[in-house]
Amino acid sequence: MGVNQHNHSYQQASYSIGVVSRLTGISIHCLRTWERRHGLGSSRRTPGGQREYNKVDLDHLAMIKQLVDSGMRIKDIASLPQKTLTVIANNMAAETNSCQEPLQTVIIGKDITTLLKQHRNRYPSLSVEFPTLPPKQWLLECVQSSTVQILIIQLTKIDNMMLKHLIQIRQRGCSVFIVGHITGKSKLEQLANSGIDLLVPPVDLGLLDKVTAKAKKQQAYISNLHDSSREFNVPLPFAVPNYFTDEALTEVAKKTNAITCKCPSHLSELIRSLNTFEQYSQQCGANSWKEASIHACIYAYTTQARNLMEKALLAAIDEDGLEGLKLDSV
Numbered sequence: 001m002g003v004n005q006h007n008h009s010y011q012q013a014s015y016s017i018g019v020v021s022r023l024t025g026i027s028i029h030c031l032r033t034w035e036r037r038h039g040l041g042s043s044r045r046t047p048g049g050q051r052e053y054n055k056v057d058l059d060h061l062a063m064i065k066q067l068v069d070s071g072m073r074i075k076d077i078a079s080l081p082q083k084t085l086t087v088i089a090n091n092m093a094a095e096t097n098s099c100q101e102p103l104q105t106v107i108i109g110k111d112i113t114t115l116l117k118q119h120r121n122r123y124p125s126l127s128v129e130f131p132t133l134p135p136k137q138w139l140l141e142c143v144q145s146s147t148v149q150i151l152i153i154q155l156t157k158i159d160n161m162m163l164k165h166l167i168q169i170r171q172r173g174c175s176v177f178i179v180g181h182i183t184g185k186s187k188l189e190q191l192a193n194s195g196i197d198l199l200v201p202p203v204d205l206g207l208l209d210k211v212t213a214k215a216k217k218q219q220a221y222i223s224n225l226h227d228s229s230r231e232f233n234v235p236l237p238f239a240v241p242n243y244f245t246d247e248a249l250t251e252v253a254k255k256t257n258a259i260t261c262k263c264p265s266h267l268s269e270l271i272r273s274l275n276t277f278e279q280y281s282q283q284c285g286a287n288s289w290k291e292a293s294i295h296a297c298i299y300a301y302t303t304q305a306r307n308l309m310e311k312a313l314l315a316a317i318d319e320d321g322l323e324g325l326k327l328d329s330v
Helices: 002-009 017-024 028-038 055-069 082-100 110-118 135-142 160-171 185-193 205-232 246-252 263-283 289-316
Strands: 103-108 126-129 150-154 175-179 197-199
Touching (some): 017 055, 103 110, 103 135, 103 205, 135 160, 160 185, 175 205
């Protein structure tokens, strides 16, 4: 009897469904519905059949409410343990906070610099620098040390060294936008494969608005890529090189292969398909934190698959067969 009295004195506080409704902001009708459909009920009931919620129940329901209010679907999270829900909530909070911080932006080019300086208050989400160095010199001096998140650079032409530096900056997670008329099929292909955007003048507020909106979306996406890279132990997609251009894949069929079967031809087609899907998944829209995270994971795995197929194709080609092929990197 004494033991029972001792346990009773330390019994957890209990809450009625009405109190839980007031404390969490979840209507009584919704609480009953969640219990019926998703098993999110009270830990116990009184002898008279009344629901009794404890502190653990209360905290769990409050977390569920927070995530539902942020846009997640109840059926996606109802069965998740409290620890997992806490991780999701913390990730969402971190993403929200990072999106509120100004994005470190570098603007290079006379026209775009002049325009943005005139309308600086229009873009409060950007923390902007306007280097006075010529584009090529800035790329040469800052490619290794720059921590910029957005680079908007105005160019009339681009040589191989500049292209290499721009790709390196992009591989570190920077959103790169080139404003200008760039020619050359191979260069245009490398820019596209690296996720570098090419924008055609004139430089106006419409162009700046478009760049800013896309850059903010990219930076949120890149944050998810880093999370997926760590969680699923895959390399960052931007750091995975493209070995074959489309032109090189076409030429493979004409070259001498180390094997006599049709594997090189099939591998080439697989790589083409993966290249296409890689570019698609990189630009795929997301309406919630969960969707963005899933798309980031898909993109990371697709890039890894493409890279593995390229290595398989390299193994299937004779060393002599590599001569004359325009490879991005080997």
